[in-house]
Amino acid sequence: MLQIDGSYGEGGGQIVRTAVALSVLTKQPIEITNIRAGRPIPGLRPQHYTALSCIRSICDAEVEGLSVHSTHLRFTPHDVKPGTYTFDVGTAGSMTLVFQACLLSAFHATAPLTIVLKGGTDVRWAPSWDYFAHVFLPLIEKMGIRTETRLLKRGYYPTGGGEATVTLYPIGTLKSFSVQEPPSFSEISGIIHRANLPDHISTRIKHAVQKTMMKHNLRTTIQIDAAPSSSTGIGITLWSKSDETILGSMVLGEKSLSAESVGETAASHLMKEILSGATLDRYAIDQVLPYLVLAPKESACLIREISNHTQTNMWLIKQFFSVDFEVTAQQDTNRIVVR
Numbered sequence: 563m564l565q566i567d568g569s570y571g572e573g574g575g576q577i578v579r580t581a582v583a584l585s586v587l588t589k590q591p592i593e594i595t596n597i598r599a600g601r602p603i604p605g606l607r608p609q610h611y612t613a614l615s616c617i618r619s620i621c622d623a624e625v626e627g628l629s630v631h632s633t634h635l636r637f638t639p640h641d642v643k644p645g646t647y648t649f650d651v652g653t654a655g656s657m658t659l660v661f662q663a664c665l666l667s668a669f670h671a672t673a674p675l676t677i678v679l680k681g682g683t684d685v686r687w688a689p690s691w692d693y694f695a696h697v698f699l700p701l702i703e704k705m706g707i708r709t710e711t712r713l714l715k716r717g718y719y720p721t722g723g724g725e726a727t728v729t730l731y732p733i734g735t736l737k738s739f740s741v742q743e744p745p746s747f748s749e750i751s752g753i754i755h756r757a758n759l760p761d762h763i764s765t766r767i768k769h770a771v772q773k774t775m776m777k778h779n780l781r782t783t784i785q786i787d788a789a790p791s792s793s794t795g796i797g798i799t800l801w802s803k804s805d806e807t808i809l810g811s812m813v814l815g816e817k818s819l820s821a822e823s824v825g826e827t828a829a830s831h832l833m834k835e836i837l838s839g840a841t842l843d844r845y846a847i848d849q850v851l852p853y854l855v856l857a858p859k860e861s862a863c864l865i866r867e868i869s870n871h872t873q874t875n876m877w878l879i880k881q882f883f884s885v886d887f888e889v890t891a892q893q894d895t896n897r898i899v900v901r
Contacts (some may be wrong), residue, residue, distance in 0.1 A: 566594045568596045569599035569600055572873075572874040573658070574871075574874075576871065579659065579662070580875065580879075583852070586617060586620070586667040587786055593636045598636060606630055606632050606635075609651050609655030609656050611630050612681070615628065617667045620642055620643060620668050622641075624637075645676070646677075649679055653682070653720060653721060658690070659689070660681070665728070666852055673688070675729070677729075683717050684755060684814060686814060691755075691801035692812070693812045697801050698849050701842075705738070705739055713725075713788070713807075714727070716791050718757060723793070736858065738858065740842075741807050741841035741864070743839070744862060745841060747803070749802065749803075750801070750802050751782075751803070752771065752784040752798060754787065754797040756795070757791035757793070757794060757796070758790065758791065759790070761788070763796060763815075764788065767796075767821045767822075768784050768855075770814065770826045771825040774826055775794075798815075801832075809835045809840065810846065811843065823894075838894040839894055840864050840865055840895050841865075844867045851876070853874070854900045865898055866894065866895055888900075
């Protein structure tokens with residue numbers, strides 16, 4: 563049984579979700595100790611519990627220690643079973659993190675697999691729904707993974723109440739991702755989502771983005787998605803596509819942030835990625851890294867920043883695979899080659 567120290571490096575829930583997903587992929591039983599040991603509330607949180615419960619059902623795993631606040635987990639996977647699985651993350655736990663863990667564990671399924679979740683679609687410390695749908699999923703689609711999504715309702719902190727469905731279809735061979743030259747971008751797309759707030763707030767966010775992008779001669783096409791929800795919320799996701807890749811950014815609105823600040827921050831974050839010459843943004847690298855490793859041929863990308871999160875993910879992946887991450891610092895980016 564493979565031993566994983568859940569407190570290593572960044573020491574967050576990412577270690578647990580990714581370790582369990584890779585356990586299913588490799589059919590390697592694992593034991594995780596010291597789960598989130600350094601966090602103010604150690605152990606599994608509700609969204610981790612839901613992700614692991616869903617994965618357990620998908621592969622009919624034998625599990626010990628699966629409960630909220632647990633700091634010790636033993637997980638023995640079996641074969642993935644296609645079908646439809648429905649779970650409620652509870653309150654505003656991140657649905658996108660649960661979806662990502664389930665997709666990684668089950669993308670080699672032999673028949674379509676559908677996951678229906680309730681919870682938070684746009685919450686702190688997690689990819690927004692629009693980043694998940696318009697950046698992450700199209701990136702792994704370039705590697706051969708085909709999905710279909712449906713957003714039924716957004717959910718915000720504290721009550722959640724969001725609902726969405728993701729269907730994963732069988733794939734052939736996973737493709738490598740190798741983009742080692744700075745992409746060329748001409749247009750920015752985006753979605754501003756809001757619930758229970760006046761129109762002028764999203765309009766001001768939109769104008770702030772347009773003002774920033776005009777300085778860089780980039781066209782903007784931004785939609786406003788206004789719908790009722792059980793909690794008040796607002797945020798923006800931006801992305802830009804080239805022929806080879808997609809870069810994105812996201813900002814969740816808070817009471818302490820002006821509408822103009824939300825728009826300017828999202829725009830400036832995306833421009834930093836574009837101007838650096840990156841081929842994957844600082845959020846995407848963490849989410850895509852396992853797929854780069856699993857591709858049969860060498861993958862490579864340019865990253866503006868190698869975060870502690872990314873370094874932890876590299877360490878974890880090495881526990882499962884004989885793989886080398888060759889990192890070379892360049893002028894404004896870091897070149898990562900997966901061998």
